[in-house]
Amino acid sequence: xxxxLTFLSxxxxxxxxxxxxxRPQSEIEPAVPSVEAAPIAYLIDAKSGxxxxxxxxxRRFMPASITKTMTTFLAFEWMEEGRLFPQQVFTVRPETFxxxxxxxxxxxxxxxxxxxxxxxxxxxxxxxxxxxxxxxxEGAAGTLGDWLAAMNAKASEIGMTDSRFGTPNGWMDxxxxxxxxxxxxxxxxxxxxxxxxxxxxxxxxxxxxYNGIAQRNHDPITGVVRGADGIKSGFTNQAGYGFLxxxxxxxxxxxxxxxxxxxxxxxxxxxxxxxxxxxGSFDSKLLAPAExxxxxxxxxEGSARSVGLHARGPVRIATPRGKDPKVTLSIxxxxxxxxxxxxxxxxxxxxxxxxxxxxxxxxxxxxxxxxVAGPVQRLVNGFVGWVS
Numbered sequence: 001x002x003x004x005l006t007f008l009s010x011x012x013x014x015x016x017x018x019x020x021x022x023r024p025q026s027e028i029e030p031a032v033p034s035v036e037a038a039p040i041a042y043l044i045d046a047k048s049g050x051x052x053x054x055x056x057x058x059r060r061f062m063p064a065s066i067t068k069t070m071t072t073f074l075a076f077e078w079m080e081e082g083r084l085f086p087q088q089v090f091t092v093r094p095e096t097f098x099x100x101x102x103x104x105x106x107x108x109x110x111x112x113x114x115x116x117x118x119x120x121x122x123x124x125x126x127x128x129x130x131x132x133x134x135x136x137x138e139g140a141a142g143t144l145g146d147w148l149a150a151m152n153a154k155a156s157e158i159g160m161t162d163s164r165f166g167t168p169n170g171w172m173d174x175x176x177x178x179x180x181x182x183x184x185x186x187x188x189x190x191x192x193x194x195x196x197x198x199x200x201x202x203x204x205x206x207x208x209x210y211n212g213i214a215q216r217n218h219d220p221i222t223g224v225v226r227g228a229d230g231i232k233s234g235f236t237n238q239a240g241y242g243f244l245x246x247x248x249x250x251x252x253x254x255x256x257x258x259x260x261x262x263x264x265x266x267x268x269x270x271x272x273x274x275x276x277x278x279x280g281s282f283d284s285k286l287l288a289p290a291e292x293x294x295x296x297x298x299x300x301e302g303s304a305r306s307v308g309l310h311a312r313g314p315v316r317i318a319t320p321r322g323k324d325p326k327v328t329l330s331i332x333x334x335x336x337x338x339x340x341x342x343x344x345x346x347x348x349x350x351x352x353x354x355x356x357x358x359x360x361x362x363x364x365x366x367x368x369x370x371x372v373a374g375p376v377q378r379l380v381n382g383f384v385g386w387v388s
Contacts, residue, residue, distance in 0.1 A: 030320045033277035037266035038258035042181035043278050045318040046189050046246065046253035048352060050360040052278050052318060057182040060162065061259050064234030065105065065128045066244050067170030067177055069187055071137065072125055072202065074154050076195040078140060086118040090139030100131040104171065107132045107210045119210060126208040127215040133169035158190045172236055181257035184244045188231050188255045192246065193312065203230035220268035221245050225275050241267035247275050252284035282318040290314045295331050297347055299370050302339030308367035309347055315362060317352055325355035341370040
C-alpha cells in the first residue's frame, strides 16, 4: 500500500527549488557513454541508488573472481557480528593446499601455513587469491558448504534476487555461480554503506606482499581514475572479462559494472569511460544531511503517536549536469505501522522521480523505539485522535 507521510519543510523547500518546468526528455537526458566494448554495462549513484546508465543489467553471467566480493562482504558482516576477527589465525588444510596451490591467482600460501584473517582478506581483495578465499571460507564457517550457504543467505537478505554462489572464489563450476550487473552493483553499494572503514582498509591497494612474494592489483581504475578505490576484476575463458568498480569525488560515489568483454584492454577502457562519463554528466545535490529527519510516520497503538524517519547517511540525488529537471519526492510504505517499532527498523522508502531518469528508492529507518501503549496511553491516544 502506498502511503504519504509528513515531510520536513526544509526538505520540501529543497525539492521545490530543484523542480523546474516540464521539458522534453531529450533535453534532460545526458548523451549515452561510449562503452560498446562491454556488452553488459551498469552505473549507479551509490548514495541515492539512482541508475545512471543501464545495458543488459538483468542478464545473467558468470562473475568469475568478482565472486570474491561476496566472500569479502560476508567476512565484513561476520566481523561486525563478532564471529570473525582480523587477527584470527587459520591453518591451511592439507587437502586445500593440494587442490588450490598455484591454481589461478593465488597468494602462494604454504602447506600448513598459519595465516591471519587480515592477510587473507588483503590477499583476496588485492591479488584475487583463490587459495586465500578457500582458507577463509573453511576457517570461518568450518566447512565450505556452510560458508556457501551463508553467502547465498546473505545475498538473498540484501536483495540480490538473481544471483547464486557455488564457490567462494568464482572458479569455474559449470554455471553454478551466476549473477547480474544489477545485483553486483547492489552488493558493492551495500558493502560500502555498511562497512566504510573496512572497505577503506581492505580495498584500493595497488599491490600486496605475502611470504616474501609481491604481486600487483589488476584493478583497471585504481590509480588511473581520480577517486577510484576498487572493487574487483574477474576473468575466465567462459565468462570473459568483467569488473565491479567504484570511485568517489566531491562527496559523490559511483558504482559500475562492466562484463562480457572479449579482452582485458577493452574491459579496462569501458570501465574508465563509464566512470568518467558518470562524473562528467551528473551533479550530486544534497537534499538532507546525515541523520536529518526526512519524514514522520503515524504509529498505531504505540506509546507515541508518530515516529521520525531518516536515511542512513546524507540524502543525495544525481541530476543531469547543466539541466533543471523536475524532481518529485514521495514516501512509500506498507501500512498501517503498528507498535512496537524498533530504532533502526526499516519503515519506508523515499521515492525519487527525476524527469528523464529511472525512479530510485532510498530506505528510511525509525529514529527511535516506540513501545506498545499501555491502557492509559491508549485512552489518551484515542481521545487525542478523536478531537484532532
